Amino acid sequence: MEFPYKPRLYQLETLRRIRSGLKNRYICLNAATGFGKTPVILSALLPLIDRGYIILWAVRTGNETDRPIEELKVINERTRSRVFGLSYRGKRDMCLLAKEKFPEGVEHSEVSYLCKRMMKKCPYYNKYLANFRSMLPLYISKSPLTYTEIFDLSRRLGICPYYAQRGLLRFADVIALSYNYIINPFYEWSIKSIIPFNKAILVIDEAHNLQNIEINSDHITLGTVNRSKLEAKEYGRKDLLRSLEYIEERMLEIYKSLRKDEDKEYDPETLLPESSDIFLDELLSLGEYVRRRKLEEGKRPRSSTYHLARFFELAIKVKGIKGIAFIAERENSNLRLNIWDMRSSEVLSARWSLFKRCIFCSGTLEPIEAFADIIGIDSYMKISVPNFYSREKVKVYLLKGVSTRGETLSEEMVRRYTRSIVSFLKIVKSNSAIFTASYRVQEELLKGGLEELVMNMGYKVFKEEKSMSGQKSKRTLEEFKKTADEGKAVLIAPMGGRFAEGADFPGKELQAIFLVGIPFEKPSVKVKLYIKYYSELYGSKGREYAYIIPALKRAAQALGRAIRGPNDSAVLILGDERYRKYMRFLPEYIKEWYVDINYGMIEKIDVPWICKPV
Ligand code: SF4
Incomplete structure (x- = not known):
């Protein structure tokens, strides 16, 4: 069956154009909201699975990962197929141990630290190692699976949901995941180590958001420095206090030089005391220590000194790179220092060639030429679905x-x-x-x-x-x-x-x-x-x-x-x-x-x- 629904205006034409357009490496598809992009694109791509390709469906945030998988369920039902797929989420949503220990929720960096330190002793990980293979039919028979379904089943079985979904990746033909796993080299290993990108057809949903991707960006505020001072005092590192006060004084000078909601450029190196490399090493090891101690005490493993040290390390590393700016903003009674990476074209253009094919789609991709320039592709097929709304309505x-x-x-x-x-x-x-x-x-x-x-x-x-x-x-x-x-x-x-x-x-x-x-x-x-x-x-x-x-x-x-x-x-x-x-x-x-x-x-x-x- 070519399309498992009664086709609406332009749907079949678009599906066929996508199929024939796949001889191009890149396709840019503009179709207004309500067109039904997800079933059209999925139906165009599913036959490629038989030729050994995998569909990676990238969405802006984790919350949107279930939509293509729900659609796949319907397509499977209507076509009597059994294509397996799953929506993939990070440890923040999938770590059972973190949910037990910190029901109020944790940041991504905290849960990945928790897992790094506790994995070997984690009962859910050990049960994953011992039982996952034998439990596999239970997962696969429920195909396809949203992340909540993987989480609930794993919880019932006492298996780590995060590692269970990683274990399932090799059986999946459709994987919905957030942009981060595709675009950010820091996260990509988690997928790339299992799914060869050159065998993947990548769909970037709501692709107009790509312009705002900020991979090397970070920020701190006066609050970050203040909390770092408290940590230094609490953990007996008064030797670091003077340097932290130095940073705070420089930040206050910037704060006073700005009016409400005003911003200006700053030089991160002028905020640091002399011998900054030694200071940052010391700060980082205090941050590591604070995180470890907090975890041992059953608290969330977070540390402002750790964040502050990482922020300045990044700032020094990227200083001088064209397209990276340092912006100080005065927000109410606080100062925010940003490292801001504007290089969407440069960063992104290196990513797309990793995949067999890429389809970029959105309801607001036009003008497509500008979009293509910004994400760094120069040869592509353009599909613009004509207006299909009702003039009367x-x-x-x-x-x-x-x-x-x-x-x-x-x-x-x-x-x-x-x-x-x-x-x-x-x-x-x-x-x-x-x-x-x-x-x-x-x-x-x-x-x-x-x-x-x-x-x-x-x-x-x-x-x-x-x-x-x-x-x-x-x-x-x-x-x-x-x-x-x-x-x-x-x-x-x-x-x-x-x-x-x-x-x-x-x-x-x-x-x-x-x-x-x-x-x-x-x-x-x-x-x-x-x-x-x-x-x-x-x-x-x-x-x-x-x-x-x-x-x-x-x-x-x-x-x-x-x-x-x-x-x-x-x-x-x-x-x-x-x-x-x-x-x-x-x-x-x-x-x-x-x-x-x-x-x-x-x-x-x-x-x-x-x-x-x-
Ligand atoms: S193994 Fe799984 S449940 Fe255990 S800490 Fe890591 S992510 Fe959490």
């Missing part, structure tokens, strides 16, 4: 007379935006999102009374806040979605944030979106360096690649929240007249269907789910 308006251009919004502009949003909500009468260009713009609208106005209309308001914890944002999102049937909730969040990019809102959960502004980065030193670096690499296109396209991709991602399938209805407002200038960077359905409207005329818009009086 998706309405797009470009608002004239409003813009977030400039450092701050004038009172008049705040008034225009709030008035437009109120009119918009009056007419759409459904769950809506106000996605703003930044937290700054969001705050200005809230100060201008937006929240009260919206609440007075009977809507419940949900806001994404700066530094919101993962738990709180999850709860906020769940509450927002619960109101889908009443259609009486408004989400206010910045574009590029958790809600505007990571969240899914099928059906009535979110139908109306109002973008306030274009989410350009503020013109910080960091952004200027990024543009300069990209201009050196790509000449006149540098600014477009570094600054304009990423902003428009954030806007496109935010708009895509309301349309998760070809039958979804949505009303979308591009609330900034500058969108016209950048229209070529937006998805096809926006370019084809947008209609100009003045900000004062918003009550004239068409809402597909509301019948107009005859």
Whole structure:
């Protein structure tokens, strides 16, 4: 069977183009949300398994690894096949011992340290060595397996889930895993030691994220130094205190030289005392000691001195490499020092040739030429799936007379935006999102009374806040979605944030979106360096690649929240007249269907789910 579903518009054509396109080393596939990329690509690639190839499906975060495996289960069922696959996760999710000892959760570095020290004595590892082979049929018969299924079965059998999934790798034909195992040489060994990359067809899902991969990046804050001082005192290393105070003083000087939210370049070597190599060695061995002692005492094996030493070691190692910058940022009452690796093209281009074939896919890959430049490929096949949404169900308006251009919004502009949003909500009468260009713009609208106005209309308001914890944002999102049937909730969040990019809102959960502004980065030193670096690499296109396209991709991602399938209805407002200038960077359905409207005329818009009086 070529495709195990009743094919929707363009699905069969795309599947066939992928198959025939595999004579090219690289394929770039742009298909808007809801197209069904996963079943189409999987169906195109599965026949290659019989020729000895393995499908590696790479996703941005571990949370997304189950989706292709769930899809594989359905395909297996419909085609009566038995292709085995699994979603692969790191020790942080798969270590039974860490979950027992630290139920509150641990960082990746902590769990890998725990395993390094405890593996030989770990009962789950020993049971893995003794029993895994004989238990193999239990795992394989449940094919394919999500990581939770591997974890639950292993827990019942008393076997280490992490090593069980590694043991299963050699039987898997489809493996879903996070980008890290493909892109980061530090993690790749875990897969590469079992799966030969040159026998793998690599699919990079949501590939537009590749531009933001930061492999050699790290950061510390004043808090890191402060905690290091406490560790030095607690573990009797007062000899290191003076040097730590020296670092703290230099950091405070930088902090005082910056205004709130300002940034600048710094030189990591000027922060270190004399004989820095000896100092860093000492600091690192204290960090090692602290981690060991904490583990022995049953505490999480973390150490700020260890992190601080590693940070400066990395900084010294990468200093002088073109494309790596050192940026100090003042955040509220703290200073953050970053090592920032901007070299996506250089780092990534060396990776792709390791694989037999690579397919890069996303709903926001366009313009594909820019994407290909940024990830370092020059010869590829391009597949752009035409617009398949329904013209009757998706309405797009470009608002004239409003813009977030400039450092701050004038009172008049705040008034225009709030008035437009109120009119918009009056007419759409459904769950809506106000996605703003930044937290700054969001705050200005809230100060201008937006929240009260919206609440007075009977809507419940949900806001994404700066530094919101993962738990709180999850709860906020769940509450927002619960109101889908009443259609009486408004989400206010910045574009590029958790809600505007990571969240899914099928059906009535979110139908109306109002973008306030274009989410350009503020013109910080960091952004200027990024543009300069990209201009050196790509000449006149540098600014477009570094600054304009990423902003428009954030806007496109935010708009895509309301349309998760070809039958979804949505009303979308591009609330900034500058969108016209950048229209070529937006998805096809926006370019084809947008209609100009003045900000004062918003009550004239068409809402597909509301019948107009005859
Ligand atoms: S062997 Fe497995 S359960 Fe034991 S410490 Fe390592 S990862 Fe954790």
